[in-house]
Amino acid sequence: MTSDDQLQQVRERINAIDADLLRLISERAACAQAVAKIKDAHGESVKYYRPEREAEILRRIKAENPGPLDGEEVARLFREIMSACLALEKPLKVGYLGPQGTFTQAAALKHFGHSVHAQPFGAISDIFREVEAGACDYGVVPVENSTEGVVNHTLDMFMRSPLLIAGEVTLRIHHHLLSNAKDLGAVRRVYSHQQSLAQCRGWLDRYLPNAERVAVGTNADAAKRAAAAEDAAAVASEAAAELYALRVLAQRIEDEPGNTTRFLVIGSEDSPPSGHDKTSMLLSCRNEAGGLHRLLTPFAKQGLSMTRIESRPSRQGVWDYVFFVDVCGHRQSPEVEAALVELKGAANLCKVLGSYPEAVL
Amino acid sequence: MTSDDQLQQVRERINAIDADLLRLISERAACAQAVAKIKDAHGESVKYYRPEREAEILRRIKAENPGPLDGEEVARLFREIMSACLALEKPLKVGYLGPQGTFTQAAALKHFGHSVHAQPFGAISDIFREVEAGACDYGVVPVENSTEGVVNHTLDMFMRSPLLIAGEVTLRIHHHLLSNAKDLGAVRRVYSHQQSLAQCRGWLDRYLPNAERVAVGTNADAAKRAAAAEDAAAVASEAAAELYALRVLAQRIEDEPGNTTRFLVIGSEDSPPSGHDKTSMLLSCRNEAGGLHRLLTPFAKQGLSMTRIESRPSRQGVWDYVFFVDVCGHRQSPEVEAALVELKGAANLCKVLGSYPEAVL
DSSP, X not given: OOHHHHHHHHHHHHHHHHHHXXXXXXXXXXXXXXHHHHHHHTTOOOOOOOHHHHHHHXXXXXXXXXXXSOHHHHHHHHHHHHHHHHHHHOOOEXXXXXXXXXXXXXXXXXXHOTTSEEEEESSHHHXXXXXXXXXXXXXXXXXXXXXXXXXXXXXXXXXXXXXXXXXXXXXXXOOEXXXXXXXXXXXXXXXXXXHHHHHTHHHHHHHOTTSEEEEOSOHHHHHHHHHTOSSEEEEEOHHHXXXXXOEEEESOOOSSTTOEEEEEEEESSOOOOOSSEEEEEEEEEOSOTTHHHHHHHHHHHTXXXXXXXXXXXXXXXXXXXXXXXXXXXXXXXXXXXXXXXXXXXXXXXXXXXXXXXXXXX | OOHHHHHHHHHHHHHHHHHHHHHHHHHHHHHHHHHHXXXXXXXXXXXXXXXXXXXXXXXXXXXXXXXXSOXXXXXXXXXXXXXXXXXXXXXXXXXXXXXXXXXXXXXXXXXXXXXXXXXXXXSHHHHHHHHHTTSSSEEEEEEEETTTEEOHHHHHHHHHOOOEEEEEEEEEOXXXXXXXXXXXXXXXXXXXXXXXXXXXXXXXXXXXXXXXXXXXSOHHHHHHHHHTOSSEEEEEOHXXXXXXXXXXXXXXXXXXXXXXXXXXXXXXXXXXXXXXXXXXXXXXXXSOTTHHHHHHHHHXXXXXXXXXXXXXXXXXXXXXXXXXXXXESOXXXXXXXXXXXXXXXXXXXXXXXXXXXXXXX
């Protein structure tokens, strides 16, 4: 067979696959409409977006993926298919911390797909307000940034908002070496946030052993300083390279590929159990010896693993500190339920911020 | 049957559809790998990205779409599936006019899908340079903006670049009424680019008949002015609302829904025929009576419809004006070929900038 004949054969197979895909995607969308109709007919309060069911589907797709596409890529395609089907029932309105082009926008689209109506807002408090007022169905706000630490404003908002956490999104962040210099040989100083410098230590030791490392407030600030010099570089994002017209001397120089930043999806309800969930809560106790230890005992007793703890000064004047705690497990699970009962006794404040599926993608 | 049973039945059908979709998408990706292997084995120059074939597929999908999803939405899903399959063979590197969050980034992702490596650049000339140097496979640049007119810098670059046009992308742009005012009753003036004011005339006549309309340079400038007043509004984009913290008093106020902006995909080659193509060219003649008319005669004779003509002062000093002309048809079609032969006689300059599929999405 000539290569043309072979190619022709494969292309005909692709065309046949496309026809099947079109039929199946259309049938799936019709099923989504059928679900809405059944719910309507029975007068149920119709909740179209089901985070726990979407998480289950994405996890199954990743587990059963035969390749050659990688699991994340296939899950991303299903995320878009589900997003399109959901928009047919009711297009979700999602507010995010703008402007456009930020990581938070990317997180909102990664979580909800591109068929939602995503709207940028200028402040985290605006997003809470819009969701509280029902003008947005959900909001997406940053909560952890591995380079710039916790986004405190988001945590503070939870102290006074009735909103719950309905999901989490993680994004992988890459670090690049940016400079005006033509090559590594000309770089005498490297600016970055100290956490970014730490995350790229292995690479810097190997390729820039003699350059001075200077820790600055943010990676954007580092890029700005590098832009003003001929013999300096910054460890920062691709966006910073573009903003400050810096050359990318080396890409993805982080030692560990798992450098991520985390966002929360906020809404008026949290999510039913999906099988792999987290529960976030706000705890407080008086600032006395052993106070925090006592606070955490119920988790240990129930064998619950804590994925994060963060302390914040309380603004309420009554307690000295509040703690944001994430544990693995849904609040409806017996272990978390038992721990919460015990906590109500031990803590001055115990506010469950929500249970939600662990980030799948 | 209870509603729970009915729902269970539909959900089981969705799960079965998802399993089929996963199998088909994976098989499609394996086919893409097979294509690459056949080409490699026969020592052909391997061109992975085939704009004409992608356009054909998307057109067929839209034509055969049975619903309930609309044609654009289904085509968008196939765009993402093709993008993922293509990335498996060779991830395309696409440069676009940054920063992130601009319409040009949206255009690049709409055309190539989200599996490409899209990189922002600060200037149109940078993108031409990167693609010329082979550092990017393709570039995406704005060329027509229905609100701010032609992007002249892009046209000027074509005068001296050897690059060709491999595709076009159109984006629908919506206008909103933005203001500090609480409601329409408080709006005394409306700022915008005159083209935007014209595009929203019907709405403005109806809802703001007594407000003064003030034409300004750009819609962003209009938003800035509205932000500085209590009794003014701007017709501008959602992004401008966020940037200047303005209230969106009314959404999508354009009279015609077809308000679009256009981008070009540039590369080292143009595209083979796809069945519905355009050809762009740069023409020039001496500035004498009837000159332009003579220049356009060959198109009329061949029955070719012209979709755009734009004049620009020549920077070369030899001719007074150059014209950018788009016609329907591929340069390999007999009609376009005949017109080009005739043009070579009539024009001082006749440079074909490329033939490419008409925008499908």
